[in-house]
Amino acid sequence: MESYLVILIVVILLSMVRFTMVNNKREKLAEVNSCLLPCAFLCVIAGFRALDVGKDNYSYTRYFLGMTINKVYFFDFKKYWIYNLWVYLIRQVTDNVYVFNFLCALVLYISLYFFLHRYSSDERVSLILYINLGLFFTSMNQTRQALSLAVLLWAFHFVVQKKIVQVVILCLIATFVHNVAIVMLPVFLLFCLIPKITRSVATFFSIFSVGIVLLYNRLISLFVFIFPQYKYYLKYSKLFVERKSIFRYADFFLALTIQAFLLYGMHITRKKASVSTKRIDSDDIFGNILVCMNAIYLCMTYLILNGDIFNRLKSLFAYWVLLVIPYIIKKYFDDNKAIKALVCVVTIAYMWRLGVHDGDGVVPYKFYKDIQEILGNM
Template sequence: MGIFLCLSGILSFLGVLVISKKKISQQTALKIFTCAAFIGLVIFSGCRALDVGNDTPMYVRYFNRVDGLHDISKYQNRFEFLFRVFVCAIAQFFDSPHALLFISSLVIIFISFRVIYKNSVTPWYSVLMYLFLMFYYNSMCLMRQYIAVALCMVALSYLAEHKWIKFIIFVVAAGLFHTSALVVLIMLPLMSLPFNKGKKWWYVVGAVGAALCIDKLIGFLVRLFPRYAHYLNSEDYYLQNQIGTVIKIIVWALLFFVVDYVYDRYSDGTYGEKLEYFAALLGFSISLASLQGAILSRISTYFVIMFCISIPNALDKLPVRKTKYQLATLIMAGCFAYNMLIFVFRPYWSGVLPYTFWK
């Protein structure tokens, strides 16, 4: 835990340095922050021991059982096609499963950073949210899904630019890493809906209503993603972590309120704002529904990760500078408190503790 606390402390200090008016320019400070964040996150994730991360041992076993690209057909009932290609391609050139962990971490973090730095008005703030809201730690536990999540971030970035074909291609590619990613295709019809103050509350009511009618939605998801149906009745994942699910719902609800409040009053009505709003609404409503089905908590990740972009973008629209900084500080303090709450009181929720370096 000490390693991650030190990493968080260093990045927080560098983040403050970016906005301070000290001896170095803001641009130079941002470059230092970016290099430190990227290198630090890749090293701690990519060089972790083979048993760090809930699902890591499963992927290590799979890597050890394949011997290059001619083994792509193995485990086709367990793993999606592109993930099998990804693992077998690494096994073609490397014998150690550490290569799988390092390359997958490099891919996830590089893509996530690229999307963040392209779409966030305050990228260093977004990176800290990515860390403090546990997305970074979850990526070590759910390697396959987080490659899909990163690809969906790219897809949503293209959708914000009206590039629908590229959006579909990247979502389908993500689905070939983790089938659940196909749920992101729902953003395509949603983006055709009107985006104005009068309509948004109807969307909120409809989303919350759908979350309350969860039984039918769960049945649909089981038919759509049958291989993940066992999560619905998993005592280890659902019952023991129900408190964690409630805490997540509160966090996503508060962040959605910030996005909704700011966009309701200061929105420019752009297509990108519309995408960020619907992603925030879907993330909150799906997480709310996860009280009755743990699989939905994982599915909400495809949308809630966009808070790392929509929150700083929303804060940037606040007209009063003092209010902007106060709210930004409050939100970041809340994210840090959420991170510390898990590490101190429920460390096993992180999935990466106890952490061991390269074993």
């Protein structure tokens, strides 16, 4: 646990480093914002982890070392051929697994950087949440899904701009990296096709998510039919009996609290708006998109209480929590620093009790073993 607290402290300190490089004519050459250095640091930590960090890393290592062109299976939906092609191309250059892990981490953290820099109301808070809510842990274990998520984060940029062709292409690429990503395609397409994401649309998503919960039994059968390989994960947890079930209830109540704040905030702003100012600006539209995304996340956190089968789906939507919480603080609490501090402290407790202990086998953390051995012999 101590190593992750050190990582968290370093991320906070690096997020305070901000400067702009200019030339003699005072023209801006480059800018280091509060998100750049922390993402670079996390990329190194995740990319150069020891190979025994993460329960799935051993399988990914063997898969990488055994990759040949015959295993790419071009255009085969069931064989995630784009991921295989990615592995194969790296394998032609090197057989060093650390290089492979670093390149995968580089893709994720470049995408995460632009995602937070473009859309987060407070990049530092988002980065702290990224660690405290356990997303950093999964990035060091679920390599293939992390790459798929990186593509989806890029796709979200085109969703905001309503560029359907780019959204479809990126969602398909993400799907051929990890097939669960296909569920994001109809969600993103809906955002693109609806002219304006209004409060009514956001409310509809909230109601729709409740409907999915009520239709759980039928939907679970449909999901298993589409993705039979995940039938194994269809098992149940009892509250306060299994540690993972407590972790999942914490996720659910967090998503429920966030959704309550968002819906209440929408109601208050609508009530305060006068007739002359009843227009939908870009900030309102973006906020409504976040309401929709969190509604789906809330739905997934509920469904996972009934079975592990939805765990992968839930993690697809978890990244938008990094935007939602800072948005709420800025929009409805006037960017209150005390509330930001409270959120960070509470989520540290969450990480301490739940996130780290169920962190996909990433505890204890170890850095690149070869470097450790070299330093030990100096």
